[in-house]
Amino acid sequence: MRKIKNYYTLTEEQEERFNILVKEKEVLITKGLYKVKIPKILHREFYTFGLEGLLVSFLILEDGGIEACDFDKFALTVIKRKLIDEIRRRNKDKSVPIDFFDNTLIHSCNNDKDILEIDLNSYLTTVLTEQELAFLDDFKKTQDIKKTSKNLGLSLSTCYRLFKRIKEIYIMFLFKRA
Numbered sequence: 001m002r003k004i005k006n007y008y009t010l011t012e013e014q015e016e017r018f019n020i021l022v023k024e025k026e027v028l029i030t031k032g033l034y035k036v037k038i039p040k041i042l043h044r045e046f047y048t049f050g051l052e053g054l055l056v057s058f059l060i061l062e063d064g065g066i067e068a069c070d071f072d073k074f075a076l077t078v079i080k081r082k083l084i085d086e087i088r089r090r091n092k093d094k095s096v097p098i099d100f101f102d103n104t105l106i107h108s109c110n111n112d113k114d115i116l117e118i119d120l121n122s123y124l125t126t127v128l129t130e131q132e133l134a135f136l137d138d139f140k141k142t143q144d145i146k147k148t149s150k151n152l153g154l155s156l157s158t159c160y161r162l163f164k165r166i167k168e169i170y171i172m173f174l175f176k177r178a
Contacts, residue, residue: 018058022051025075029054032079036087049086053079123173128166135162 010018029050030043038046057075060066066074128136138148149159 014059014062017062018055021058022054025054025072028072028076029079032076032083035076036080036083038083038087046083046086049082050079053082056082120170120173124169127169132162132166135159136166139163 029047032050032053033043033046054075057066057071057078060074061068061071124136125133134152135148135154138151139145142148142151145159145163146156148154149156152159154162
C-alpha cells in the first residue's frame with residue numbers, strides 16, 4: 001500500500017485501476033480547469049488539484065458510494081470543488097491572486113472604452129491570420145482599401161475579402177460581449 005498526501009491509501013490493484021482511469025478521464029480535469037476559469041498559464045499548477053478530485057471520485061466509486069453511470073458528472077463536480085477550494089485557500093493567504101490579469105487590466109485603464117479596445121485587440125490576435133492582421137494594421141493607418149492594397153502588394157479583390165472577414169469578426173466580438 002502506498003499513501004498519497006497522507007490522506008488516501010491505495011492498494012497496488014487500485015493504483016493500477018486509477019492510472020487507467022486517469023488516462024481515460026483526463027479530459028474531465030481539463031474541463032474542470034476551464035469551467036472554474038483557471039487562467040491557461042496556471043493549468044499545470046492546478047492540474048494536481050484536479051487529479052486529487054478525480055482520485056477522491058475514484059475512491060468513492062470503488063467504495064460503492066456512486067454508480068458507474070454517474071461517475072463523470074460526480075467526478076467533474078468533485079474536481080471543480082477541489083479547484084475552488086485551492087483558489088479560496090490562495091486568496092485567503094494572498095499568495096497568488098487568481099484574477100491577477102483582470103485586476104491589472106482594470107487598474108491600467110481609464111474607462112470602459114480602453115478595456116473594450118484591449119479585449120478586442122487580444123481577441124483579434126487570436127482569431128485573425130497573419131495576412132488579416134497585416135491588412136488591419138495598414139488599413140488603420142491609411143483608412144483606404146486601395147492604398148492598403150498597394151502597400152501590401154495584394155489584389156483589390158483580396159483586400160475587399162479581408163475587409164469583409166475582419167468586419168464579420170468585429171461584429172461577432174461585439175455580439176459575444178453583449
